Amino acid sequence: MPLVGPKEMFTRAYAESYAVGAFNINNMEIIQGIMQAASEEKSPVILQVSAGARKYAGQPYIMKLAEAALQENDLPMVVHLDHGADFEICKACIDGGFTSVMIDGSHHSFEENIAITKKVVDYAHDKGVWVEAELGQLAGVEEHVSAEKSVYTDPDQAVEFVQRSGCDSLAIAIGTSHGAYKFKGEAKLDFERLEKITELLPGYPLVLHGASSVPQEFVEMANKYGAKLGSAKGVPEEMLRKAASMGVCKINIDSDIRLAMTAYIRRQLAESPEEFDPRSYLKPAREAVRTMVQHKIKNVLGSSNKI
Numbered sequence: 001m002p003l004v005g006p007k008e009m010f011t012r013a014y015a016e017s018y019a020v021g022a023f024n025i026n027n028m029e030i031i032q033g034i035m036q037a038a039s040e041e042k043s044p045v046i047l048q049v050s051a052g053a054r055k056y057a058g059q060p061y062i063m064k065l066a067e068a069a070l071q072e073n074d075l076p077m078v079v080h081l082d083h084g085a086d087f088e089i090c091k092a093c094i095d096g097g098f099t100s101v102m103i104d105g106s107h108h109s110f111e112e113n114i115a116i117t118k119k120v121v122d123y124a125h126d127k128g129v130w131v132e133a134e135l136g137q138l139a140g141v142e143e144h145v146s147a148e149k150s151v152y153t154d155p156d157q158a159v160e161f162v163q164r165s166g167c168d169s170l171a172i173a174i175g176t177s178h179g180a181y182k183f184k185g186e187a188k189l190d191f192e193r194l195e196k197i198t199e200l201l202p203g204y205p206l207v208l209h210g211a212s213s214v215p216q217e218f219v220e221m222a223n224k225y226g227a228k229l230g231s232a233k234g235v236p237e238e239m240l241r242k243a244a245s246m247g248v249c250k251i252n253i254d255s256d257i258r259l260a261m262t263a264y265i266r267r268q269l270a271e272s273p274e275e276f277d278p279r280s281y282l283k284p285a286r287e288a289v290r291t292m293v294q295h296k297i298k299n300v301l302g303s304s305n306k307i
Contacts, residue, residue: 001070005099005130006078009044010169010205010249018302019208019244022046022080023293024254026053028065029282030261033289035069035077041294043303044076046100048252049093050083059096075307080132082252090120090131100130102171106137110157117165125166132250135161136173138210155196162201169205169250172197174243176210176235189239191246198247205249212255213237213300215292218263225266232259237300244302251301253293260288 009020023034025047038045047069049062057065066079080100081093090101103120105113117133124131136153153172162170175189197206214234223229240251268281275281298304 001074001076003066003070003079003097003099004076005128006046006080006169006205006250007130009046009076009078012306013244013249013303014203014205014247016306017245018306019240019248019251020044020046020303021293021296021301022048022082022207022250022252024048024050024053024082024252024257025062025065026056029286030257030289031065031069033286034257034293035073036290037293037297038075038077039073041297041304042075042307043297043301043305044078044307046078046080046250048080048082048254049098050254051085051089059092063097078130084120087116087119087123091123094124094127094129098129100132102132102134103167104134106134106151106171110161114161114165117161117167121166121168130168131166132169132171132207133161133165133167134171134173134207134209138173138177152190152193153197155193155200158197159200162204169207170201171207171209174208176208187233187236187239189235189243191242194243194246194248201247204247206247207250207252208240208243208248209252211235211240211251212253212259213240214255214259218256218259218288218292221263222259222266225263225270227262227266229259240300241302244300253296256292256296257289260292261285264288 013020025031078100079098081098081102083104084090084102090103093101103117105116121131135158137151174194212234214232219229219232264285265281268284
């Protein structure tokens with residue numbers, strides 16, 4: 001099965017009130033863990049590539065790993081650029097075989113965001129590639145994406161933005177945030193705002209960024225073996241499941257993957273200090289990713305048996 005775009009995935013997800021997981025990838029073990037989970041759950045999947053991943057692994061390596069994953073797993077798979085900073089990066093990914101790109105103009109003015117998004121849309125659609133954009137801004141820090149506070153998405157502006165830019169899906173800000181430190185107090189998402197946007201854009205696929213749950217089992221394990229994660233806290237899974245029933249067709253997950261890998265690597269190194277073979281600690285880390293992603297697909301996203 002070749003790489004696909006997200007259109008059919010999102011159409012079904014919207015109709016059946018679930019979301020497709022967009023999991024950030026950086027190396028072979030992460031890709032293997034994600035794909036094993038998706039294959040076991042018979043779920044569509046989006047492999048998401050950030051600017052940091054492109055710099056770390058190199059775009060050609062990432063694409064070859066994605067091709068290998070397709071050969072091993074016969075299921076619908078998208079390769080998506082996460083937080084494309086400008087037209088040039090989006091163009092490079094489109095030309096390099098990505099089937100979906102995100103142009104993040106959320107830090108620009110409304111008019112500038114529309115202009116840069118439309119430029120990417122015009123180029124991408126000519127190549128048959130899907131375009132995600134963002135309106136509003138998430139707080140938090142994750143790789144190059146940084147903002148001190150959230151700017152929630154205005155529902156009326158969302159309609160105008162989609163109509164004028166031509167973007168295929170829209171990432172909205174309703175209270176999630178990037179990184180592992182999302183909430184100091186009680187977690188809260190603005191579901192009234194989400195409902196309003198869905199009403200104004202019926203049938204249109206929305207996206208939720210900064211949606212890792214920061215499982216405390218990983219935080220506690222990592223801290224036990226020397227990490228200093230402190231008050232890391234994410235989005236409760238029941239809130240994500242609710243969002244998936246309200247027009248959110250794509251949910252991004254990155255920090256949870258990092259936490260799972262780091263916790264298990266730390267434990268393996270601490271318990272087996274004589275080991276120096278990377279496979280000895282990457283294997284349990286890969287299994288931790290698989291188990292965590294399988295849980296997300298089955299119990300949070302609701303995308304099991306959707307292929």
